[in-house]
Amino acid sequence: xxxxxxxxxxxxxxxxxxxxxxxxxxxxxxxxxxxxxxxxxxxxxxxxxxxxxxxxxxxxxxxxxxxxxxxxxxxxxxxxxxxxxxxxxxxxxxxxxxxxxxxxxxxxxxxxxxxxxxx
Ligand SMILES: [Zn+2]
Numbered sequence: 740x741x742x743x744x745x746x747x748x749x750x751x752x753x754x755x756x757x758x759x760x761x762x763x764x765x766x767x768x769x770x771x772x773x774x775x776x777x778x779x780x781x782x783x784x785x786x787x788x789x790x791x792x793x794x795x796x797x798x799x800x801x802x803x804x805x806x807x808x809x810x811x812x813x814x815x816x817x818x819x820x821x822x823x824x825x826x827x828x829x830x831x832x833x834x835x836x837x838x839x840x841x842x843x844x845x846x847x848x849x850x851x852x853x854x855x856x857x858x
Contacts, residue, residue, distance in 0.1 A: 756829065759793040775828030782822045 742755040748765035756776060759766050772791045774783030785803055789796040806814040823835040832840070 758790055764793055771829050773826045773829050784818050784821045787825050
């Protein structure tokens with residue numbers, strides 16, 4: 740798949756998975772922060788962040804390592820939280836969403852909305 744789309748702000752051609760325009764830096768509507776794609780190292784959180792904010796992934800990783808060194812465990816918690824709330828791909832479900840689905844029950848999951856029956 741090598742599809743492209745147009746920037747919502749400046750109409751430049753973008754890669755379909757782009758969440759932010761490299762030309763005018765406008766965030767694309769409907770862009771979901773996700774961890775999919777190339778260049779993923781650990782859980783893909785740094786990659787998702789870098790793409791979401793239009794930053795270099797190496798910069799985000801260095802910043803994260805510095806935060807770890809300065810603040811200890813707190814950035815690690817943030818990292819895991821971000822992981823839990825970020826889907827693995829643009830169409831995937833976040834880990835936390837999967838847990839919620841699992842708790843709600845197997846009746847859901849087919850994708851159809853729950854219909855409450857009225858008496
Ligand atoms: Zn643009």
